[in-house]
């Protein structure tokens with residue numbers, strides 16, 4: 687049964703005349719932004735995500751943030767939420783969330799019952815891609831692939847400003863393509879996923895397992911840039927792995943642009959040498975695919991969530 691469904695407000699007016707609330711429900715913080723119909727940011731707020739206090743506490747936090755955000759708002763509004771996990775497009779249950787307390791819950795339905803209106807929930811990498819396509823580095827391109835390279839590797843596909851979620855909601859999850867059956871164990875259950883080779887978390891683990899020394903990505907990169915061994919060779923291999931992974935992706939999707947986000951997107955090498963290696967592995971020897979730095983930074987999550995109703 688759809689408890690409380692009858693009380694849920696169904697938005698019926700044109701979406702582009704609505705105010706939009708975007709919520710980035712991250713592992714450590716929950717952030718909200720209120721956008722006017724023309725996209726101006728009217729309000730922003732954030733608070734810690736009470737992941738240790740359980741699922742209900744997370745629902746309470748989102749409900750409170752929305753109540754505070756709309757307390758003086760007279761106009762109608764939509765709500766979109768980005769989460770660090772996948773919403774199974776068929777069962778609507780949360781899968782593979784790094785805020786593990788949310789796994790297996792029907793987050794959308796639970797929040798709709800509390801907020802008394804329809805909401806949309808999406809993976810945070812999809813929100814990143816959507817925000818960059820709508821108002822960031824991808825705004826002048828038709829199809830973009832948004833890549834997140836942080837602790838893990840996420841991604842999202844946006845075609846003509848609309849998100850492509852896929853049959854199961856996993857479209858764009860390039861980080862979990864296995865490229866080496868003998869590679870490192872990935873948390874997803876497979877071995878040798880792209881994420882284990884080129885994410886921040888993967889690089890740190892690999893460096894330690896190869897050289898027996900714990901180093902942050904920043905330390906590895908700084909040493910590599912100064913020509914130190916073995917970091918230089920390790921970093922060169924990272925660029926090659928990055929190129930192989932993205933080159934294969936271009937051969938499948940052939941997007942108009944790739945936009946990089948997450949902590950590793952600050953590495954200038956990715957846009958020159960990394961792009962060269964990428965094009966080497968693309969099934970077109972003179973591919974022109976731009977690899978662009980994101981423009982919205984950490985704000986892409988909340989903006990993308992707000993744009994889920996665009």
Ligand SMILES: [Zn+2]
Nearest residue numbers: 862872874879
């Ligand atoms: Zn994996």
